Amino acid sequence: MSILTWARTHSPWLIHFNAGACNACDIEVVATLTPRFDVERFGALIKGSPRHADVMVVSGSVPRKIRDRLKRIYEQMPAPKFVVAVGSCAISGGVFQDCYNVMEGVDKIIPVDAYIPGCPPKPEAILDGVVKLLMSAGY
Amino acid sequence: MSIEEHIKIVEDLVKEFGEENIYNTKVPRAYRAFAHVKREKLRDIVRYLKEEHGFVHITTISGVDMRENYEVVYHLRSEGFSFSLKVPVPKDDPKVPSIVDIMNGAVLYEREVNDLLGVFPEGHPDPKRLILAYDWPEGVHPLRKEWDIQTIREKVDGKRWGKDVE
Amino acid sequence: MSEREFVIPIGPQHPALKEPESFLFTVDGEVVVDVEPRIGYNHRGIEKAMESRNYIQNLYLTERVCGICSNAHQTAYTGAVEEVGGIEIPERAKYVRVFMQELERIHSHLLWLGVAAHEIGFDTMFYYVWRDREVVMDLLEEVSGNRCNYAMATVGGVRRDLPRDKYPKWHKMLDKLAERTNYYIKVASTEKTILERAVGVGYLGKEDMIRLSGSGPNARSSGVPCDIRKLTPYLIYDEIPFEQIVVDNGDVLGQVLVRTLEVVEAVKICKWVLDNIPEGEIAVKFNPLQRLPEGEAVYLVEAQRGELIHYTISDGRNMPYRHKIRAPTLGNIPSLVERLKGGYIADIPITIAGIDPCFSCTDRMAFYDEGKDKTWTWTEGELSRYRKEWYSR
Numbered sequence: 001m002s003i004l005t006w007a008r009t010h011s012p013w014l015i016h017f018n019a020g021a022c023n024a025c026d027i028e029v030v031a032t033l034t035p036r037f038d039v040e041r042f043g044a045l046i047k048g049s050p051r052h053a054d055v056m057v058v059s060g061s062v063p064r065k066i067r068d069r070l071k072r073i074y075e076q077m078p079a080p081k082f083v084v085a086v087g088s089c090a091i092s093g094g095v096f097q098d099c100y101n102v103m104e105g106v107d108k109i110i111p112v113d114a115y116i117p118g119c120p121p122k123p124e125a126i127l128d129g130v131v132k133l134l135m136s137a138g139y
Numbered sequence: 140m141s142i143e144e145h146i147k148i149v150e151d152l153v154k155e156f157g158e159e160n161i162y163n164t165k166v167p168r169a170y171r172a173f174a175h176v177k178r179e180k181l182r183d184i185v186r187y188l189k190e191e192h193g194f195v196h197i198t199t200i201s202g203v204d205m206r207e208n209y210e211v212v213y214h215l216r217s218e219g220f221s222f223s224l225k226v227p228v229p230k231d232d233p234k235v236p237s238i239v240d241i242m243n244g245a246v247l248y249e250r251e252v253n254d255l256l257g258v259f260p261e262g263h264p265d266p267k268r269l270i271l272a273y274d275w276p277e278g279v280h281p282l283r284k285e286w287d288i289q290t291i292r293e294k295v296d297g298k299r300w301g302k303d304v305e
Numbered sequence: 306m307s308e309r310e311f312v313i314p315i316g317p318q319h320p321a322l323k324e325p326e327s328f329l330f331t332v333d334g335e336v337v338v339d340v341e342p343r344i345g346y347n348h349r350g351i352e353k354a355m356e357s358r359n360y361i362q363n364l365y366l367t368e369r370v371c372g373i374c375s376n377a378h379q380t381a382y383t384g385a386v387e388e389v390g391g392i393e394i395p396e397r398a399k400y401v402r403v404f405m406q407e408l409e410r411i412h413s414h415l416l417w418l419g420v421a422a423h424e425i426g427f428d429t430m431f432y433y434v435w436r437d438r439e440v441v442m443d444l445l446e447e448v449s450g451n452r453c454n455y456a457m458a459t460v461g462g463v464r465r466d467l468p469r470d471k472y473p474k475w476h477k478m479l480d481k482l483a484e485r486t487n488y489y490i491k492v493a494s495t496e497k498t499i500l501e502r503a504v505g506v507g508y509l510g511k512e513d514m515i516r517l518s519g520s521g522p523n524a525r526s527s528g529v530p531c532d533i534r535k536l537t538p539y540l541i542y543d544e545i546p547f548e549q550i551v552v553d554n555g556d557v558l559g560q561v562l563v564r565t566l567e568v569v570e571a572v573k574i575c576k577w578v579l580d581n582i583p584e585g586e587i588a589v590k591f592n593p594l595q596r597l598p599e600g601e602a603v604y605l606v607e608a609q610r611g612e613l614i615h616y617t618i619s620d621g622r623n624m625p626y627r628h629k630i631r632a633p634t635l636g637n638i639p640s641l642v643e644r645l646k647g648g649y650i651a652d653i654p655i656t657i658a659g660i661d662p663c664f665s666c667t668d669r670m671a672f673y674d675e676g677k678d679k680t681w682t683w684t685e686g687e688l689s690r691y692r693k694e695w696y697s698r
Binding site for chain 3: 018020021022023024025027028030031033034035036059061063065066094095096098099100101102117120
């Protein structure tokens with residue numbers, strides 16, 4: 001593989017976006033930074049700005065107020081970019097199906113490349129999902 | 140405090156304002172009381188409770204759609220004793236007087252009741268939308284019993300969608 | 306004073322636990338003059354959904370109102386429903402519920418301590434605290450099977466029991482938590498860098514706090530004794546010997562002290578429960594199709610962030626007619642607005658994080674300087690860099 005591909009797969013920079021979640025998936029994503037699970041040994045950093053990021057980690061059933069923000073953040077990321085939907089709420093609405101303010105699933109707004117189920121998924125599962133995404137990215 | 144002292148506070152309130160303004164009083168156990176209150180006397184009763192009996196804390200304001208009218212419930216608290224005042228509001232005149240100048244902490248709760256149930260707080264300094272989206276249509280108040288999920292979706296999105304719809 | 310209103314874009318979230326939320330600041334040079342919070346980005350319509358599900362299905366909805374206070378919501382919900390239905394739960398179930406609630410309090414306060422350390426730029430402490438928090442996450446996983454959303458409580462009791470042969474191991478884990486927390490209390494009260502950033506920042510006095518109806522550790526750090534576990538005891542809190550922590554600093558240092566001392570008290574309560582739990586059944590039978598009598602109930606719980614209320618009305622069916630939930634952070638926003646006024650821009654992140662909001666600041670804030678009549682927006686990175694420069698002078 002070329003040097004660009006090698007560089008990209010060995011240093012994925014993540015950005016985490018909470019699209020109306022209950023916070024359980026978010027604290028599990030932040031827990032992957034902590035010394036026990038340590039996502040940084042894979043070269044992944046959690047960045048603050050979408051313009052620096054390769055992979056967007058989204059959690060939450062998407063309420064109406066945040067729908068436009070989510071689209072804007074996705075468009076601000078430079079290509080090639082990937083989206084990972086973490087938690088059952090981001091996949092299909094979770095327990096909040098049939099609630100009046102909820103768009104069921106992130107993939108109704110932006111294209112999603114990987115789904116990590118769980119309520120909330122453990123940090124090991126999140127790491128596993130991101131690694132699988134990189135290996136199958138078609139790089 | 141014991142349940143006798145709580146009953147005494149409720150009785151003192153009824154004696155002060157009269158049975159036509161406070162009715163249906165209930166003290167189901169120690170530390171809890173419920174009473175219906177007339178809308179015109181709400182501000183005087185809240186001020187009296189705050190100054191005479193130490194009800195300085197407002198826990199929340201709930202809006203309920205009882206089918207023949209609306210009810211706005213004010214939950215006040217004084218050192219553990221939680222007193223809930225229920226104000227019946229007719230459906231053709233959905234307004235209540237605002238208590239923000241007496242209880243400063245009620246500023247966000249009244250906006251929430253206005254947003255979700257449609258009962259307007261008169262005299263509120265800033266009665267804007269609090270929770271619903273900025274492009275949500277006017278007049279669609281989700282907590283009212285006449286709106287169910289598919290009707291709301293039809294009003295807001297223009298179509299019915301979901302797993303029960305073909 | 307004029308105010309120009311414009312929509313602030315919700316930017317990318319900062320890695321340390323933020324919920325979507327936005328503020329509009331009016332500034333005069335360096336000092337914040339006025340704040341307007343905008344909420345509602347997390348509104349999912351739970352109260353309306355609860356009216357069309359039965360009481361057992363609603364357990365799963367209330368758990369997921371917030372992932373960090375999920376057990377507090379379950380305690381309040383089951384308490385309110387049992388009060389309406391006149392259901393008495395066995396003694397052993399009350400002890401198990403208290404045990405879970407105090408464990409969750411430890412987990413939430415340690416999480417907050419790490420986030421607050423990160424907000425003032427002390428990343429080393431953030432990593433240390435979250436490493437020690439893994440002890441309580443392991444304990445929660447052993448007891449209930451999950452790290453968040455435990456689903457231990459049900460209407461009529463609890464679902465799972467605490468097996469007696471594990472108690473010695475749990476005592477050791479709780480002792481380790483108390484020892485590490487005492488170390489952090491020592492660090493927080495003597496380390497000069499933390500004191501520089503925390504003393505005098507975001508001050509609010511006792512009268513203002515009472516006037517604005519704050520609750521929880523936010524209010525107790527300003528001298529208001531308002532612990533619901535002492536004022537209107539529920540479950541078995543009137544039998545357990547524990548202290549209410551009240552300090553009168555009124556600033557961010559007060560918040561740190563109140564929360565870390567509460568962790569030590571929570572460890573004591575957990576150990577007391579393990580030593581004194583009686584034998585017996587863990588639940589009374591409750592059928593999802595069972596109808597409750599007509600009535601209403603108000604249930605107050607001391608959640609991790611403040612006073613939580615669940616108000617339920619039943620009309621004789623097996624679904625609630627109306628269920629109202631008010632989370633503690635909504636009650637703490639008016640006092641947050643007062644804390645921010647008169648402070649510096651560089652102190653905004655720690656003041657907002659100081660009340661332990663269940664939402665947090667956005668990435669981009671817009672500033673309107675009325676003296677110079679110009680507006681600009683900043684990202685989180687620029688704000689952190691500004692904060693570091695401002696305090697290194």
